Amino acid sequence: MPRILYFFALCNLVIGSSAFVLGGILQPVGAALGISVAAAGQVMTAYAVATAVLAPVLIILTAKWSRKRAIQLALGLFTLGGLVSALAPDLTTLLLGRVLMGAGAMFSAAASALAVSMVPPALRGRALSITFLGMSISYAVGLPMGAWLGLEYGWRVPVWLSAGASLAVLLAASWLIPASMASAGSSFAGFRAAARQGAVLRVWLRTLLFFIAIFSVFAYVGPVLLTLNPMSSTQLSVTLAVFGLAGVAGTLVGGWANDRFGALKTILVQLAVLTSTMCLLPLTAGNVPATLATLVAWGIAGFGLMAPQQSRLASLSPAQAPLLLSLNGSMLYIGTALGAVISGALIDSVGFAHLGWVGAPFGLLAILTLAFDRAPAACPAVPNPS
Numbered sequence: 001m002p003r004i005l006y007f008f009a010l011c012n013l014v015i016g017s018s019a020f021v022l023g024g025i026l027q028p029v030g031a032a033l034g035i036s037v038a039a040a041g042q043v044m045t046a047y048a049v050a051t052a053v054l055a056p057v058l059i060i061l062t063a064k065w066s067r068k069r070a071i072q073l074a075l076g077l078f079t080l081g082g083l084v085s086a087l088a089p090d091l092t093t094l095l096l097g098r099v100l101m102g103a104g105a106m107f108s109a110a111a112s113a114l115a116v117s118m119v120p121p122a123l124r125g126r127a128l129s130i131t132f133l134g135m136s137i138s139y140a141v142g143l144p145m146g147a148w149l150g151l152e153y154g155w156r157v158p159v160w161l162s163a164g165a166s167l168a169v170l171l172a173a174s175w176l177i178p179a180s181m182a183s184a185g186s187s188f189a190g191f192r193a194a195a196r197q198g199a200v201l202r203v204w205l206r207t208l209l210f211f212i213a214i215f216s217v218f219a220y221v222g223p224v225l226l227t228l229n230p231m232s233s234t235q236l237s238v239t240l241a242v243f244g245l246a247g248v249a250g251t252l253v254g255g256w257a258n259d260r261f262g263a264l265k266t267i268l269v270q271l272a273v274l275t276s277t278m279c280l281l282p283l284t285a286g287n288v289p290a291t292l293a294t295l296v297a298w299g300i301a302g303f304g305l306m307a308p309q310q311s312r313l314a315s316l317s318p319a320q321a322p323l324l325l326s327l328n329g330s331m332l333y334i335g336t337a338l339g340a341v342i343s344g345a346l347i348d349s350v351g352f353a354h355l356g357w358v359g360a361p362f363g364l365l366a367i368l369t370l371a372f373d374r375a376p377a378a379c380p381a382v383p384n385p386s
Contacts, residue, residue: 002119005131006130007172007173007176008111008130008131009131009133012107012138013138013141014166015134016138016142017165018101019105020044020138020139021147021162022043023044023143023219023221024143024150024240025150025151026222026223028151028154028155029043035091041219041220041340042340043094043098044336045340045341047098047099047101047105048102048335048337049102050100050102050105050333051106051329052329052331052337053330055103055326055330056323056326056329058070058074058103059106059109059323063322067114067177068174068178068179070106072173073104074104074105074107075170075173076104077100077101077104078100078103078107080100081101081103082097083097083163085097085159086159102333108135109322109326109328109329110322110326112325113321113326115131116311122259123259124314125254125255125256125263125308125311126256128255128310128311132251132310136250139240139247141244142162143244144236144239144240144244145158146162147222147233149161151233199316200317200324202369202373203328204328205331205369206271206366206369206370207332207335208331208335209335209366210305210362210366211331211339212338212342212359212362213274213275213335213339213360213366214274215337215339215359216340216342216343217278217339217356217358220352227352228282228284229288244299246295246297247300247302248303249300250270250300250301250304251303254266254303254304254306255307257304258308263311266308267308268367269301270304271301271366271367273300274305275360275367276297277294277356278298278359279360280294281295282353282354285353310325313325
């Protein structure tokens with residue numbers, strides 16, 4: 001595999017850790033800023049909406065740039081957003097910082113498109129799993145470490161560390177990425193053509209649905225776990241680390257299974273496991289081993305979905321992979337935002353412990369989309385209008 005993919009994984013580690021660390025420390029964020037936990041949870045929404053709206057636009061606006069310049073822009077915006085967030089005196093400023101970070105998250109789609117272009121089709125799943133691996137590791141390392149630091153020393157400490165890490169990978173990217181790395185050349189014309197393909201639309205819809213399911217719970221993961229099983233900050237961090245390690249395994253398994261069994265079969269199994277674990281999670285209250293076992297299965301299935309979903313998109317229209325993957329990222333973050341909004345609206349009526357039952361129906365709907373995707377043949381590639 002090209003060595004640059006491992007650097008992309010490192011960048012995604014920083015992005016994932018920075019983007020989601022606040023999910024585990026919403027209570028201290030709310031207390032420090034004088035707002036409710038539900039209101040604090042909207043920092044996740046702001047990041048998600050910004051990524052969904054701004055990342056595809058930036059992918060298109062930078063289509064003629066070298067990939068080095070585009071990646072520098074992405075990491076620069078992400079770093080600036082991290083600094084604004086760390087300095088934020090109120091919720092409004094914190095939301096602004098999160099919007100800037102969301103715009104910078106265009107990096108992930110750009111890196112995934114490059115990963116696809118660097119390897120033959122038979123290795124796409126593994127290339128994508130390596131690129132996405134950093135995002136998985138962020139749940140095993142960045143998220144639990146950030147939660148522990150935030151609970152012990154204040155929420156700004158992990159945010160400052162995240163901003164510093166973002167600056168470090170920006171400087172490293174300026175040194176490591178060749179200036180000659182060419183653009184993949186997406187465009188609005190490519191989007192219009194791809195949007196006419198039912199198979200493409202179903203991938204986007206599936207991503208939207210299963211991320212609504214996941215973030216109906218994960219947007220409030222700290223309070224959810226503490227409600228199911230009261231624990232110390234150290235125990236919470238360990239629990240999150242176990243979940244993250246399961247996600248790392250799931251990412252690798254998902255890439256391998258995609259290349260071995262095909263995208264659609266892999267997606268079906270993983271969605272079935274994910275939805276089942278969401279149904280089971282509320283039933284594990286008061287039983288730490290059961291909660292951990294459920295989280296491990298959830299992590300393997302949930303994280304394992306990304307490589308086959310991305311591989312499916314890239315196979316449907318290789319010439320437009322950057323834009324297709326960016327718009328898939330938009331569905332991911334719209335799903336993240338909607339999951340946070342839906343569960344935030346229902347917390348008072350259902351309670352943190354039962355949020356898994358809020359998300360499970362969306363997992364079932366994601367499974368239903370596969371009923372129309374049985375043919376393995378790819379749709380015709382969209383000509384590159386550039």
